Amino acid sequence: MKVRFLLKRTGDGLARVYVALYLQEVQELISTGETINEKTEWGADGRPKKMLSRSASRVLEVESQVWDAITRLKARKAVVTPLAVKREYLSHSKNAITTQLDIDRAEKKAKVLVKTLAAKWKEDHLFRYRESTRKAVRESIDGFLSFLKATDHALIERDDLGPDLIASYERYLQDKKKLSDSTHGKRMKHLRWFLKHIDYDVSKIKIRTHRKEIISLSLTELEKLENVLPETPEENRAKDIFLLGCYLGLRISDLKRITPASISQGRITMVLRKNNRPVQIPITGQAKTILDSYANYAPKINEQSVNKCLKLLCQRAGITDMVTLRKSKGGRQYDEAVPKFKLITTHIAGKTFISTVAPKLYNMTPADVAAITGKDLKTLLGHYYQLPQEEAIKKMST
Numbered sequence: 001m002k003v004r005f006l007l008k009r010t011g012d013g014l015a016r017v018y019v020a021l022y023l024q025e026v027q028e029l030i031s032t033g034e035t036i037n038e039k040t041e042w043g044a045d046g047r048p049k050k051m052l053s054r055s056a057s058r059v060l061e062v063e064s065q066v067w068d069a070i071t072r073l074k075a076r077k078a079v080v081t082p083l084a085v086k087r088e089y090l091s092h093s094k095n096a097i098t099t100q101l102d103i104d105r106a107e108k109k110a111k112v113l114v115k116t117l118a119a120k121w122k123e124d125h126l127f128r129y130r131e132s133t134r135k136a137v138r139e140s141i142d143g144f145l146s147f148l149k150a151t152d153h154a155l156i157e158r159d160d161l162g163p164d165l166i167a168s169y170e171r172y173l174q175d176k177k178k179l180s181d182s183t184h185g186k187r188m189k190h191l192r193w194f195l196k197h198i199d200y201d202v203s204k205i206k207i208r209t210h211r212k213e214i215i216s217l218s219l220t221e222l223e224k225l226e227n228v229l230p231e232t233p234e235e236n237r238a239k240d241i242f243l244l245g246c247y248l249g250l251r252i253s254d255l256k257r258i259t260p261a262s263i264s265q266g267r268i269t270m271v272l273r274k275n276n277r278p279v280q281i282p283i284t285g286q287a288k289t290i291l292d293s294y295a296n297y298a299p300k301i302n303e304q305s306v307n308k309c310l311k312l313l314c315q316r317a318g319i320t321d322m323v324t325l326r327k328s329k330g331g332r333q334y335d336e337a338v339p340k341f342k343l344i345t346t347h348i349a350g351k352t353f354i355s356t357v358a359p360k361l362y363n364m365t366p367a368d369v370a371a372i373t374g375k376d377l378k379t380l381l382g383h384y385y386q387l388p389q390e391e392a393i394k395k396m397s398t
Contacts, residue, residue, distance in 0.1 A: 018031055113155060
């Protein structure tokens with residue numbers, strides 16, 4: 001196959017330069033993208049003159065790349081034709097440009113201040129999360145930036161961010177802030193989200209975990225709460241929405257969305273807010289009584305007020321047994337005994353449905369509960385389902 005230059009004249013002594021590939025009757029042209037002055041820059045031998053201009057230098061560079069393409073084809077034992085060479089040349093050129101652009105972007109990003117990247121990440125990416133998650137992530141990232149400022153690294157660039165500094169931040173959260181393992185893990189998890197976005201190697205950042213005790217109400221405690229008399233309308237609404245959660249298994253964010261439009265044929269039908277899973281939940285017994293009293297709307301009350309009222313209601317109901325919690329703070333683990341009523345929040349409603357109401361009142365298996373609540377079975381067993389220890393002890397003792 002022959003490789004030659006070919007000129008296409010445009011007038012005024014100027015011509016566009018192509019690399020022409022010939023094989024038998026077949027011809028393919030590869031543009032050099034350059035226009036030269038034929039009289040001053042082009043020699044009688046059909047090549048650029050030795051006194052090279054920028055355009056002439058580029059022409060020779062393209063020719064060299066064409067020969068490189070031919071060499072690569074031969075190395076792969078491919079058939080060398082004009083079209084095959086042209087495709088190889090164009091593909092390699094495109095890949096080379098893409099690679100260089102990636103390198104350029106990485107170098108540019110590496111020179112940007114970490115605080116600038118963090119501000120942009122919070123602005124451009126946090127909208128994907130729920131408001132409660134956005135708030136927690138902002139707190140985590142702002143905490144990291146405060147640490148950088150306190151350690152004279154406020155103007156650190158991405159390229160200078162190293163494992164020693166990240167390790168220092170981990171120790172700072174433990175020794176200075178004395179965070180529990182769960183809060184420490186959450187802060188580092190959010191930081192890892194950000195660092196991964198800016199192409200920092202997060203593989204060596206380990207997230208601390210602390211398994212929380214699963215707290216739920218027993219059937220006896222649930223009955224006590226049902227029988228306690230609220231002293232204010234706010235306490236009454238708090239009690240009702242908590243009991244709805246106990247009997248329906250819905251989070252408070254979904255309970256608040258219950259309207260007559262979401263109820264049909266004795267069932268609540270909705271798509272869960274947290275994981276976008278559709279659920280259908282039968283309305284039975286106490287749940288029906290509560291919803292009937294509110295004309296099939298959920299009681300209107302904010303979560304903070306619910307949690308405040310619940311503790312007062314549970315204390316008056318006599319849900320005061322001491323619960324021993326395994327805690328961790330500043331890298332130290334210890335046990336702490338707490339009256340049960342102090343631990344009751346809206347989250348306990350779902351756990352009560354899963355661990356108490358569903359298996360004991362409705363004889364539901366964990367798989368049944370997963371189908372009704374829309375929760376993943378593995379997550380349900382690991383974070384919500386309280387194993388029937390007392391029943392197991394009785395069975396073993398008989």
